Amino acid sequence: MGLPKERLFLVIRTALYALIFLLGMFIFSPLSLQMNVHDGNCILYAERNSDYPSKSNCNFCIAIGVLFCFIYGGLMTIIGALRLLEIISDSEKFKGVLFIVNVVVDAVSMFLVLVTASILSAGLKAVCDSFTPVGYHCRDIFLIVNSSGEHDTFYNNLAIAEGGAWICFIAWIVQTVLGVFIMYRNNIIRIPCLKNSSSTDIPGPSADGNKY
Template identity: 30%
Template sequence: MVQDDAVPEFYPDWATERRVSIFGMICCAALIFISFFIFVPISILMETTGGYCLLYADTYGYGASSICRFTISCSVILLIICVLRLGIYAYKFFNLKENYFINALASWFSLYGVHIVVVIVDTILLLLLLVTACLVSAGTSHLCNSMFGNRNKCFFNNFGVILPDEMVNQSFKKALAIAEGAVWLLFVLWLLVVIFEVVVAYKKKTYKPLLERIRQPIRRSK
């Protein structure tokens, strides 16, 4: 098991490294679990429609497939990142065999002092998740409003969409509702993660080396 180091000043006294590691593993596991409820329903819908996308579909045709692929890609990217972090946290928590590469990654992702590059990447991913959530919500609303009048009729009536094989699909409502709820939940949780990382980076002052590198060329130019 991981050994408890001195608790940083910006953490409460109870936030030992072991407890913080457990918290990190739980967060990663939750994010991984939620990610499946985004790309799996969207992927199934694309499979049943022959590769088409129901987001932004209307009476004139299907929505752009790139929208569904973008949604799937963002959730899968986050899934991969969380799996990587979960593995690192678990490796350090159970105090497995020392490995230089794992130790280097662990220092970057450490919840006791997140590297500024990680904060920047996670912030970019947060913006991508926001775009994804808006696309799913707006795309679902466009589908329901254009084909069924409004969202209530879309989700609470026995309406369906005709697929390329002329079968009528009614399960799309549940799939889109699950994906929409999951992507917004994922965004909120990831927002909390980024806020936490920003606070830790600020308190730990891990942003200073990056600022110094940016200032050096400016000083030389003067």
């Protein structure tokens, strides 16, 4: 016997939040480490023979990874697990105002993670294009840290953050689409081009008989 649909939806959403929680660490941890190597500076969009670019690019990506993936994803994972274990009440069954707010926050998170992934991809490409000689791959080069003279092979850290952000974005797409589908299924929202079979009205006979 299969799981009830509401419980199955809860299992899937909780698993997705757990995945997002883990992927958040792959976004902010490598970026934080990279900034520490360069004394708190951000190398995204760095160019040869120029000062460090603005820290805001890295700070934004770290903030989104921490707030909307690690903290929010972790919190929703815990709430979902407690609901599955019936430690906290699950009376709303995806029909209350809190669930609508939940889906809206999911959609906002999806958009912000898309921006984060785009910043990381464009920033890493700019660094590689600026510093990689012809015939070499970006992973083979290094930057020299101004303060210490250390050699920083930056590519792996930034590539991990970039990959984590794009996978996280895909997870957020699935989570958001699933949330919207549940809202549609529970008649919270209506999509004009679709008909919900559970709420279709079937016309009955006219009270006046057959009238023409």
